[in-house]
Amino acid sequence: MSDFWKELFNRLPDWFFSVTAGLILLTLAVVLIWFILGAKRFSDAMGRENRLASLQDEISKERDKSRESSEIASQISRALENAQVYLNQLNRLKKVQEHELLAEVHNLFQRLVEALASDVKYRPGERHRCGLWIESSGELILLHASAGFPDHYLRNRRLDIERSIAGKSFRRGQTIVLDNVRENDDWEPNPESSSPYLALICIPIGRWGVLTVDALHPMKEHVKMICELYGCMIEGAMEEYMRLLSVAEIAAFKPEQKQA
Structure with missing residues (x-):
């Protein structure tokens, strides 16, 4: 082959x-x-x-940004609507009789701290608490507070102006924003509290006190702006009756308890 x-x-x-x-x-x-x-x-x-x-990732990111912007716009819009109500109430204080003024202002203070605790909520499930502190004899006294503060804190909880973050805000007359208070040198733990709140915004209220907002998570820039708006309204109410009362009288005032 x-x-x-x-x-x-x-x-x-x-x-x-x-x-x-x-x-x-x-x-x-x-x-x-x-x-x-x-x-x-x-x-x-x-x-x-x-x-x-890559385009799908970019579209997803833009969609998230759009959703976030929409949520922020909705939150700011809600805060502005509420602020209009409280501004009207603030303007009405000028017409209130002197003997009724103190109770009316304290009522407005309480409504403002409760409304602010609600208006700064960015997403469902978030927790915030707001407190209005007034300066007296080198200390900040908790005058009004939203839910989240123990009841016995009112007019009993005190912060040293020289050794607290709120005190620093009061001394400097500047807004302070912290994502984690425990990392700040001016923070002193309260041995009687096991509070889970970490983020903090402090708004000075003229020469009289400080407005504080606590949160579980860091707060965004627009939340700070909402807090400052409420701080301006509280300062306006404070101006109304500081002409008539001393700080000691304001701190000692006891709102009448509603009958059950």
């Missing part, structure tokens, strides 16, 4: 081998080109897939 093939190849003309070699090279070239084109198509397809995935 091997002799047959030898005889066959010996009988073939020389040009046959040249043509065969050319065809083989041409076939290899076609196959190589096909592989190159296939690889390029695959690469282009992968590039399109990567670009599509």
